[in-house]
Amino acid sequence: MTATRRDFLTAAVTAAGAAVTPDLAHAQEHEHDHSHDHQVVPSDPALRVKALESLLVEKGLVDRAALDAVADAYEHKIGPRNGARVVARAWVDPAYKQRLLTNATAAIAELGYSGPEGEQMLVVENTPRVHNLVVCTLCSCYPWPVLGLPPIWYKSAPYRSRAVIDPRGLLREFGLQLPEDVELRVWDSTADLRYLVLPERPPGSEGLGEEALAAWVSRDSMVGTAKVVKPTDGVPT
Amino acid sequence: MNGIHDMGGMQDMGAVQYEKNEPVFHADWERRVFAMVWATDTPPGFRYQLEIIPPAEYLRMSYYDKWLTAFVGLMLKHGVITSSELETGKPVLGTRKGELLTAAQVPAELTKGEPSLRNVPIAPRFQTGQRVRARNMNPVTHTRLPRYARGKIGTIERDHGVFDFEDTAAQQLGGKPQHVYSVRFAAGELWGEEANRRDSIYVDMWDDYVEPA
16 A cells, blocks of 8 residues: 555556566577477567567458547546446435435446446445455456546456455554444455445535545545545545 | 466465556557457357466466467467467468457447347246355356365355356357346355354356355
């Protein structure tokens, strides 16, 4: 939780360095023996991806402009701001909240959000007595239309392994100390349902309009690793 | 398959590495891999292809490195591309398989998805509130029943309706539609009496994973 950007980059570079050696060994091996069944394209992922993309384009299996449109949508349009609008609407409109809790997929579609990894949605509500936490122990299942693509930590071994066996310890690492008398529900997204946590509306938000409220809602609060608090600067992640 | 991907309940995986203001992609090649997997008419079995990455590799590789490996593996397996094409970068005539998604089709596809909820009149075998046991099963193929739940007793909390079955779909054996239930397991049932009494783990389980307790 306290890892800085630099720590993260160092770790990534180390991992990348570790990755290069065995693949280089393979590449050299292939100089002498091309009969192997395994991969013979360059070891650097950037080069491998470039070669693969060119091949798929030449085969007529992908259209470069379509790839750009897809990536652009997930970088700029489909992200946690969508989920924040759903949460803010539920906070100001009790009838919407009811629809959201009984038929989440349809209620989310009312705001214009739908698509891959959001085909069957469920919304679970935090209250002063109940806290919800979402994980995908087997992979990386995450409600894309409302939260976008998952952050690295959500897909990582530490999070996936501990969320079910030590959820309170995990939450402490995120800076969230759950009171002992609060019931904790962990949702393992093992099938085709995708989960969004409806966080509690925080104190100090009284009188705010929907748009202002949405700006308070962080991505993490909709996964269940944080509560919504009054933002200190800018839009929270 | 009892692979490394099934990691719920494992210990000593280290602290969560949290990156503030994390970008959606960390490199352009990740962006390209994501978009290719998204936009290509891929045969079923992508998840299984991720799961059969050797354990040490699985833990070492970055997320999109795994995607790249699984994507290439899946397309080779189904003959969508061939290893000689990969090697030379030149398409072989007559090997093209799959529909082309054009840029004009992307906006509509982004809102569509592929629902696996099926409108099939199948009676549920279990009722809300019923005590059930997760089957003890150890298939070597794709399954969504995590190891930590197998053999454990839980309660049916909700019936989500009838869905295609990922276990058979991944093997191209068809959807085998059946009910999916949200099953609540007390943390103590899964992890022993030292677990917090107020903690529960909810697992979405296809009917085939469930037996009467």
